[in-house]
Every structure is written in C-alpha cells, then in structure tokens.
Amino acid sequence: MPTDRTLPRLRKVVITGISGRLGRIVARRLHHDLDWQIVGLDRRPMQGRPKDIEHHQVDLRSKKARDIFRVGDVDALVHLGVMHDPRARPAELYSWNITGTTKLLEYCQAYRVPKVVLVSSANVYGPRPDNPQFLTEDAPLLAAQRFPQMRDLVEIDHLVSTFLWRAQQVETVILRPVHIVGPVHNAPSNYLRIERPPILLGFDPMVQLIHVQDVAEAIASALVPGRRGIYNLVGPGEVPLSAVLKELGREPVAIPHPFAKPILSLAFRLGISSFPVAELDFIRYVCMVDGRRASAELGFRPQFGLRDTIHAVDELA
Amino acid sequence: MPDDDIVGRTQALVVRGNEFGFDEFGLSRDSFRGAARVARWLYRNYFRASAFGIEHIPAQGRAIFVSNHSGQLPFDGLVIAAATFLEPPQPRLVRSMVEYFVPTVPFASYLFARWGQITGTPENCRRLLASEEAVLVFPEGARGISKPFSKRYQLAEFGKGFMRLALEMQAPIVPVAVIGAEEQAPAINVKLLARLLGTPSFPVVPYPPFVPLVPLPVKYRVYFGEPMMFTGDPDDDEDVLDEKAKIVKNRIQSMIHLGLREREHVFW
Numbered sequence: 001m002p003t004d005r006t007l008p009r010l011r012k013v014v015i016t017g018i019s020g021r022l023g024r025i026v027a028r029r030l031h032h033d034l035d036w037q038i039v040g041l042d043r044r045p046m047q048g049r050p051k052d053i054e055h056h057q058v059d060l061r062s063k064k065a066r067d068i069f070r071v072g073d074v075d076a077l078v079h080l081g082v083m084h085d086p087r088a089r090p091a092e093l094y095s096w097n098i099t100g101t102t103k104l105l106e107y108c109q110a111y112r113v114p115k116v117v118l119v120s121s122a123n124v125y126g127p128r129p130d131n132p133q134f135l136t137e138d139a140p141l142l143a144a145q146r147f148p149q150m151r152d153l154v155e156i157d158h159l160v161s162t163f164l165w166r167a168q169q170v171e172t173v174i175l176r177p178v179h180i181v182g183p184v185h186n187a188p189s190n191y192l193r194i195e196r197p198p199i200l201l202g203f204d205p206m207v208q209l210i211h212v213q214d215v216a217e218a219i220a221s222a223l224v225p226g227r228r229g230i231y232n233l234v235g236p237g238e239v240p241l242s243a244v245l246k247e248l249g250r251e252p253v254a255i256p257h258p259f260a261k262p263i264l265s266l267a268f269r270l271g272i273s274s275f276p277v278a279e280l281d282f283i284r285y286v287c288m289v290d291g292r293r294a295s296a297e298l299g300f301r302p303q304f305g306l307r308d309t310i311h312a313v314d315e316l317a
Numbered sequence: 318m319p320d321d322d323i324v325g326r327t328q329a330l331v332v333r334g335n336e337f338g339f340d341e342f343g344l345s346r347d348s349f350r351g352a353a354r355v356a357r358w359l360y361r362n363y364f365r366a367s368a369f370g371i372e373h374i375p376a377q378g379r380a381i382f383v384s385n386h387s388g389q390l391p392f393d394g395l396v397i398a399a400a401t402f403l404e405p406p407q408p409r410l411v412r413s414m415v416e417y418f419v420p421t422v423p424f425a426s427y428l429f430a431r432w433g434q435i436t437g438t439p440e441n442c443r444r445l446l447a448s449e450e451a452v453l454v455f456p457e458g459a460r461g462i463s464k465p466f467s468k469r470y471q472l473a474e475f476g477k478g479f480m481r482l483a484l485e486m487q488a489p490i491v492p493v494a495v496i497g498a499e500e501q502a503p504a505i506n507v508k509l510l511a512r513l514l515g516t517p518s519f520p521v522v523p524y525p526p527f528v529p530l531v532p533l534p535v536k537y538r539v540y541f542g543e544p545m546m547f548t549g550d551p552d553d554d555e556d557v558l559d560e561k562a563k564i565v566k567n568r569i570q571s572m573i574h575l576g577l578r579e580r581e582h583v584f585w
Contacts, residue, residue, distance in 0.1 A: 129420035132440035133342055202423025206343045206430070237335045240343060240427065247337075257423065285420055306336055 010037035012074050013223070016060060016081030016104065018053075019044040021184040022119075022212060023080050027053060029216035030223075039074075041065060042081065060100035069107035076115035076223055077108055082156055084187070086268075086276040090149070097152040098159070105163045108170060115171045117222045119215070120157040122178045122232055123150070127205070127287035134290035137176070137230045149278035161230065173222040175215075177233035178289060182212030182312040187279055192248060192313045198264060198275060201254040203284045204242045210235030211304035211312050221298045231298060234291030236306045241283060247310050257284065320403040323353050330402075330410045331377070333448065342412075342441070343430035352432045353402060360399040363534055364392070364497065365585070368400040369576075370541035376407045379446040379488040380544065382453040383479055385472055385569055386461030388498035389520050389529035396537045397453060397493055398433075412445060413453040439478060446486040453493075454479040456562065463518040465506045469499035470573050475566045477558045484558075485551035490565055492542035494572035500583045501532035536585055540572045 013030060017023045018040035024047075030036045031050065040046050040055040049055055058064040060081055068074070083096050108116050125135045126143035141158065144151040157174065164172035179188035188209070191197055210233060218233050245252050255263060260280055267273035281287075294300040304312070318325050327350045333340045338347060360366050384397060394413045401409040414437030420426045435441045435452075442452050455461060460473040483490050504520035511519035522529050545568070547561050 130417040130436065130438070132438040133435065134440070134444065136440075200423075202426060204427035206339070206341075238341050238343075239335070239337050239339055243337050243339065284426075 011035060011076065012037045012039060013076040013078060014039045014041055014068060014074055015078045016041045016100075018042050018055070018080070019046045020080065022180065022186070022215070024048070025182075025184070025212050026078065026080065026216045026219055029213070029220055033220065039068060041068065060096070061103055065103065066107055069111040069113065072111050074108075074111065074113045076117065077104060077113055078117045078119070078219060078223075079104060079160075080119050082119075082153065084153065086149075086187075086274070086278075094152055097156055101156050101159050105159065105167075109163075109167050113170065115173075115223060115225070116160070116163070117173045117175065117219055118156070118160040119219065120160070120174050120176050121153060122176045122208070122234075122289045123282070123287060124154050124157045124176060125287055125289065126150070127281040127285035129285050131286050131288075133206075133286060134288055135232070136290045137232055137293060146281060147278035149276070164228065164230070171225070171228040173228055174230040175218055175222060175233055175294075176231065176289065177215050177218070178208035178210050178235060180212050180215055181209045181309060183316040184212050187276060189313045189316075190274065191279075192244065192250075192310075193316070194250070194275075196251050196253050197245065198260070198273070198283075199241065199245070199252040199254050200257045200260055200280070200284050203257065204240045205282075205284060205286045206238045206288060207241050207244065208234050208238055208288050209244070209309050210302060211309045214302045214304055214309075217303065218294065218298065218300050221300060227298060229293075229297065231294035231300075232289035232291050233294055233300065234289060235302045235309050236304060238288060239306065239310075244310050247307065248314070318406065318408075321357070323350055323357065326402060326408040327353060329408050331450075332410075342433070342435050342445075343427065344410075344412075344433040345431050348428070348431035349433060352428075353399075356395055356399045357403060359392070360396060360403065360537075364396060364537040366396050366400065366497075366537035366539060368404045368539045368541070370543075371400075371404045373491060373541040373543050374401050374405050374409055375451070375489065375491070375544060376405065376409065377449065379449050379486060380451040380491055381442075381446070381479055381483050381488050382411050382451060382491045382493050383565055383569070384453065384455055384493035385470075385495055385573060386455035386457045387464065387469070387495070388500075388532065389462060389502040389504050389522075390532055391462060392501060392532055393495045393498040393537075394453060394455070396495065396498075396539055400539050400541075401451075409451060411451045411453045414442065414455075416459075439482060442482055443486060446482070446488050456566075459517055463506070463520055465520070466499070466503040467505075470496075470577060472566055472570055472573075475562045477555065477562050480547065480558050480562045480565070481551045483547055484549050484561075489544035489546050491544050492565055492568045492572060494540040494542070494569050494576055495537065496540070496573065496576040496580055497535045497537040497583070500535045502529035504529055533584075535583055536580075538576050538580060540576050542568060542572055
C-alpha cells in the first residue's frame with residue numbers, strides 16, 4: 001500500500017454509553033476496522049481510551065450533546081446508552097432513557113445522520129408461559145406487562161421503531177440480542193457469576209446466550225450502508241438454565257415461586273442480593289427469539305460456540 | 318428391535334440435539350429414557366394397550382397425528398406416543414401440544430419439555446413440521462377431554478387450526494382413534510360448581526376421591542388410519558376448512574365405531 005496516498009475521510013460514529021464494558025468492546029471492535037473515527041458520548045469518563053478516540057463526558061440531554069451532531073459530519077450513531085441500573089431512582093432512569101433517546105433521534109434527523117443503530121434487547125418481548133418457543137421480530141413487546149420496571153426498555157425500542165418508519169432518509173437498525181454474556185456488568189452476566197444463584201423450584205426454562213464479541217460484530221455489520229430494519233440476534237443455541245449453571249459449576253438455591261418475589265425483594269432492599277425482582281420471570285418462562293432474519297439479511301453468524309459463550313462470564317478480570 | 322429395549326429405541330429416535338444433548342424445544346434423550354420406561358409400564362401392564370394399523374405410522378417426514386380426546390386425564394396422549402415409540406420397527410417421536418397453563422406449573426413446566434412436549438402455539442407446530450417432525454393434535458381440545466360419560470365416543474366439535482396447518486405445511490394427517498380412555502374416569506359434569514369456579518366444566522367421578530386423579534385400569538385400543546393428504550389454500554373461508562376438517566372427523570368417528578365393535582370388554 002503506498003504510504004503517500006491521502007487517506008479517505010474516516011467515517012464518524014458516535015457511541016453513547018461508550019464508558020461501559022459493552023461500549024468499550026464495541027469501540028474496540030470498530031476501532032479495529034480503521035475506517036471509523038470514534039466519538040464517545042457518556043456521563044462517565046472513559047478508561048483506557050486510545051488517543052484517537054474523542055470522548056465527550058456530557059449528559060445525553062444537555063446542549064453539549066447537541067453540539068456534537070450540529071457540525072453535521074456524523075455518519076452514524078450507535079446507541080448503547082440505555083441505563084438499567086436497578087438501584088437508580090426510577091424517575092431519573094425514565095428521564096435519562098426516554099428524554100435522552102428522544103433528543104438523540106431529533107439530532108439525527110435535524111443534522112442528517114444517515115445511520116442509527118439501537119442495541120435493544122430480546123427481553124422486550126417478555127418471558128411468558130404462552131410464548132411460542134421462538135419469537136419473531138413482529139411479536140408484541142409485552143415485557144412491561146407484569147413488571148413495570150421493564151417499561152424503559154420497551155419504550156425506547158418503540159421510540160426507535162417509530163423513528164425507523166417516520167424518518168425514511170435515516171437507515172435505522174434495531175438489534176434485539178438475547179442475554180449478552182461476557183466480561184460485562186449486565187443482569188444475565190452478573191446472575192451467572194453468583195456462586196449460589198437463586199432459581200425457582202420446578203422451573204428450568206430454555207435460554208439463549210450471546211457472546212458480547214458477537215454482539216459487537218453484529219453492530220459492525222449493521223453499520224454497513226443499505227441495511228435497515230429490526231433484527232433479533234441469537235447466539236450459538238438453546239440450553240436449559242440448569243445446564244448453564246452446571247457448566248459453570250454453580251450451586252443454585254431453589255426457591256418455591258410463591259415466596260421468591262417477597263424473599264428476593266427483601267434481600268435486594270437489605271443489599272444482600274443484587275438480583276432484580278423484575279427479572280424473576282426470566283428464570284421461570286421462556287423468552288427466546290428466532291434469529292433467522294439477521295442471519296439472512298445481515299449475514300450474522302455467531303463466532304463463539306455454546307461452551308465458550310457460557311464460560312465468557314468468568315472472563316471478567 | 319424388541320420393544321423393551323428402551324435404550325436402543327431412544328437412541329434410534331431422531332433428536333436434533335446440540336452439544337449439551339438438548340433440542341431447541343428442550344427435549345433431551347436422557348430425560349426421555351426415564352419417562353419412556355414409565356410410559357411402557359403404563360402402556361403394557363396397566364392399560365394393556367393394543368395398537369392397530371401400525372404400518373400407517375410414517376417412519377420419517379412431517380406428519381400431523383389427529384386424535385379423539387377423552388377421559389378427563391390426558392393418558393390418551395401418553396398411549397398414542399407410547400404406541401408410536403414402542404410398536405413400529407423404527408420408533409417415532411410424536412410431540413403433543415400442551416395447554417398454555419402447563420408452563421406455569423412447577424416441574425411439569427420443564428419435565429414435559431424434556432420429554433418432547435411443546436406449548437401448543439401454531440408457530441411451534443409450524444417449526445417442528447418444517448424440521449420434518451411429527452406432532453399430535455387433539456382438535457376437540459378441552460371440549461373433548463372434559464365431556465361427561467353420557468357423551469362417550471361422540472366427537473365434540475373440531476377446531477380448524479390443524480387443517481390450516483396441514484394445508485400450509487403440506488403435511489399428511491394420520492387419523493387416530495383411541496378406545497378405552499372414555500371409561501378410565503367415568504364422570505358427570507356438575508354445572509353448578511363449574512359456574513361457581515368459573516371453569517369450563519367440573520367433572521365428578523362416582524368413587525373416592527370423587528375428582529378424576531387416577532385412571533381406572535381400562536384396556537386401551539389405538540387405531541392408526543391411513544395418512545390423508547389435503548390440498549388447498551390455508552387462508553380459505555372457515556366453511557371450506559370446516560368441510561375438510563369434517564372429512565377427518567368422520568374418518569376418526571368411523572374408526573371409533575369399528576373399534577367399539579371389535580372390543581369385547583372395557584377392562585380386558
């Protein structure tokens with residue numbers, strides 16, 4: 001390759017929530033491609049930031065966040081900044097998530113950002129006894145029905161889906177990955193790292209896991225021009241929850257389901273357990289998705305096998 | 318293969334399992350084997366079942382088994398599944414559709430799945446048929462299983478979902494008639510209690526504990542009919558689908574009549 005060649009202008013991608021572990025993994029993946037200029041947008045500082053990554057430590061809802069887009073040279077937005085800290089105040093979470101997302105979408109439309117990628121979750125469909133074994137992208141998002149704590153997640157997905165149809169000039173992609181596992185701090189990975197995790201007596205639903213690197217790969221593939229739509233992302237296969245815990249050598253504690261809610265909410269309030277009660281149904285009923293659309297249209301194939309994916313939760317240093 | 322070779326027969330089943338031994342619906346050969354032993358004992362020793370028309374059980378490929386449903390307790394499903402597993406030279410796994418409340422019941426929630434049962438949504442059926450598996454459907458549903466003793470061997474109204482599925486997936490229908498289940502828990506329907514409790518029926522049996530829990534040791538007879546193929550538009554008018562569903566219903570009804578004529582006694 002001739003060294004004196006003038007480099008083409010790098011494409012600029014704004015990543016919200018870049019300071020989180022998922023954010024850093026995604027940034028590293030896009031950084032690796034060499035054709036992206038990465039701009040971080042997060043309230044938290046970004047640790048271990050390479051020099052060529054620009055970072056703005058601002059609130060999504062602030063004027064400064066708008067200024068990043070105002071210049072008009074942003075080529076893509078990857079929105080990972082959905083906050084679901086179970087210990088934060090619900091009102092603050094709601095404002096951050098809903099107002100923040102609405103503003104971002106406004107900027108993208110006003111300043112002609114051609115690509116928006118939202119990393120939502122397959123959890124938006126909600127675990128239910130009458131779910132088909134594999135939900136497709138057009139299934140209703142019912143997660144908030146039994147647990148209102150899930151409403152932020154559902155509402156953000158709805159906001160962006162509406163945007164997908166309304167803002168026709170923007171290529172919007174919504175990714176709904178199954179439980180993301182790996183060296184990240186999210187509910188499923190934290191749960192699988194507990195030595196004696198709570199399970200519900202007599203329940204052992206089938207679960208799907210996806211390696212965080214595979215999610216980063218899917219984001220990179222969603223950024224390819226011409227791609228738009230809603231995609232479920234599935235990992236290497238389906239296994240019962242008990243098989244996952246056995247593979248990791250955990251010793252689950254079975255709680256009869258009528259007592260699980262009061263026991264776990266008490267333990268949560270006392271700070272003994274960090275298991276969010278809103279997620280109880282995920283260890284009771286199936287909430288699995290059909291990933292054939294992503295495989296056909298994005299060419300997405302998980303690179304990590306079942307065992308590697310399961311053991312990825314222990315990679316956390 | 319002898320029918321008491323549960324290990325060999327289980328091994329011969331087509332299971333699309335992953336490296337952990339589970340298929341996508343949660344079926345596992347290890348769990349199935351245990352259940353198959355119990356099912357065989359019930360099939361051979363308790364119900365002393367006889368199967369007829371075994372040559373009509375397709376050895377492979379998609380198929381919808383359609384049967385009458387009766388007897389308050391779903392042992393007819395178990396007997397049909399045991400027959401397709403134990404009787405033919407190549408054992409066949411027939412997956413039945415369970416009601417939506419089953420996943421809310423502790424233990425049943427996952428054990429049924431380990432043994433190959435699936436929640437009865439049309440999507441699940443479609444997916445299994447597309448993978449060339451066999452499913453068992455009771456088009457009478459709860460209307461059939463909970464009907465009182467006085468209505469025995471009279472088919473209740475058939476749902477049309479199975480016909481829509483058969484047309485859409487181009488799957489052959491294997492008609493099945495089960496004789497014996499009607500007498501396993503002869504019940505009357507106490508309408509007043511049903512209304513009070515808000516359930517579709519409230520069956521009471523004339524012996525302790527008065528609710529149908531344990532089936533009487535009746536003799537089961539299972540008839541498999543020649544597979545039927547239908548063609549047409551799955552989105553046709555209800556009437557058109559109904560016509561086709563009636564053909565299957567009439568076939569099963571005549572198989573039931575034949576079975577009742579051949580039967581010498583309820584218990585042997």
